[in-house]
Amino acid sequence: xxxxxxxxxxxxxxxxxxxxxxxxxxxxKESLSDSELLAILxxxxxxxxxxxxxxKKILKLSDDNLxxxxxxxxxxxxxxxxxxxxxxxxxxxxxxxxxRRQGSLTSDKKKVHTSKQLAEYLRxxxxxxxxxxxxxxxxxxxxxxxxxxxxxxGGITNTIVDPRIIFLKALEVQATSIVxxxxxxxxxxxxxxxxxxxxxxxxxxxxxxxxxVVDHLIVSDEGYYSFADDGMM
Numbered sequence: 001x002x003x004x005x006x007x008x009x010x011x012x013x014x015x016x017x018x019x020x021x022x023x024x025x026x027x028x029k030e031s032l033s034d035s036e037l038l039a040i041l042x043x044x045x046x047x048x049x050x051x052x053x054x055x056k057k058i059l060k061l062s063d064d065n066l067x068x069x070x071x072x073x074x075x076x077x078x079x080x081x082x083x084x085x086x087x088x089x090x091x092x093x094x095x096x097x098x099x100r101r102q103g104s105l106t107s108d109k110k111k112v113h114t115s116k117q118l119a120e121y122l123r124x125x126x127x128x129x130x131x132x133x134x135x136x137x138x139x140x141x142x143x144x145x146x147x148x149x150x151x152x153x154g155g156i157t158n159t160i161v162d163p164r165i166i167f168l169k170a171l172e173v174q175a176t177s178i179v180x181x182x183x184x185x186x187x188x189x190x191x192x193x194x195x196x197x198x199x200x201x202x203x204x205x206x207x208x209x210x211x212x213v214v215d216h217l218i219v220s221d222e223g224y225y226s227f228a229d230d231g232m233m
Contacts, residue, residue, distance in 0.1 A: 020052065034066060035059060041090050046082025054082040058091065070095045071130060099124065111144045112137075118179060119217050119224035126150075126183040126219055134161040134182045138175035139214070147173040161198070163205050170211050178206070180216040189218050189225040191232075199227055 020036040029037075038055035045051045057080045062068035077088035112118050118137060125148070126133060134152040137145055149169065152161040170178055180202060182195075191199075195218065203213040215228040227233050 034064070038091065041094055042083070042087055049082060054080060057081075058083065066095075070099055111142065112139060112179075113143075115215055115217065115224070115226040115229050118215075119219055119226065122181050122217055123219045123221075123224060126181070129153075129183055130185055132183060132185060134180070136166055136169070137179040137181065138170055138173050139177045139179065140174070141176050143177075146175055163202055166202065167205060167209055167211060171209070175211065177212040177214050179214055182218060184218055184220045187220045187222045189220055189222060191216075191218060191225060191227070196232070199232070203233070 020032060020039045023036065024032055024040070032040075035052050035055040038058055039051035042051045042054055042058075045054055049057075058077065059066075059069065061072050061076055061080070072092075074085065074088040074092055077083050077091055078085060083091075122135065122137070126135065132154045133150050134154070135148065135150045138147040138149075140146050147169070151165055151169070154160060166178065166180075169175075180199065195216070199213070199216045206213045213233070215226055215233060217227075218225040
């Protein structure tokens with residue numbers, strides 16, 4: 001808990017054990033609040049506001065939700081007094097690293113067993129996009145991920161993907177099967193008629209090349225939808 005005399009004062013005047021950097025060293029990273037962790041990145045305050053005070057204002061941009069903070073733009077960060085372009089870039093970069101860490105498929109966990117496992121990874125990878133993107137996971141015969149790539153970016157409600165690009169990449173990485181994926185920024189997980197038609201078209205194209213389309217996942221903040229789980233493949 002932060003003591004009341006910390007508000008609007010320089011961190012340098014705080015007790016050593018309460019300063020974010022020193023606290024991390026002596027008590028461990030888990031002991032720091034979100035605002036204290038952000039304060040370390042911000043480094044210094046502005047006027048009578050300490051770095052922690054500025055960090056709290058940054059968090060208010062996303063209603064104290066770190067997940068939503070990842071969607072805040074550099075320009076929006078800079079609306080907070082004390083946050084210039086350099087600090088905003090630092091914060092956005094740190095949040096992106098956190099997202100990538102959460103979404104990375106490490107070498108010993110690359111084998112895909114269920115749609116849920118892959119959907120969680122894809123949700124993490126695509127969750128900060130405010131527009132629709134289309135991605136493909138390329139798998140080998142052992143169902144291990146060989147490659148993941150966003151192949152198309154669109155608007156708020158749709159995106160266009162070229163089947164030739166998908167299968168050219170599949171041949172390039174020597175994938176034997178693929179999982180299609182796109183996000184729905186609106187949160188609605190119900191596939192559209194266009195989604196169903198695209199899935200059928202790509203499935204047919206894959207059969208000609210002996211590359212199996214095993215699933216099409218739609219992901220959003222609300223969860224995921226699997227064509228395969230719903231018997232649509």
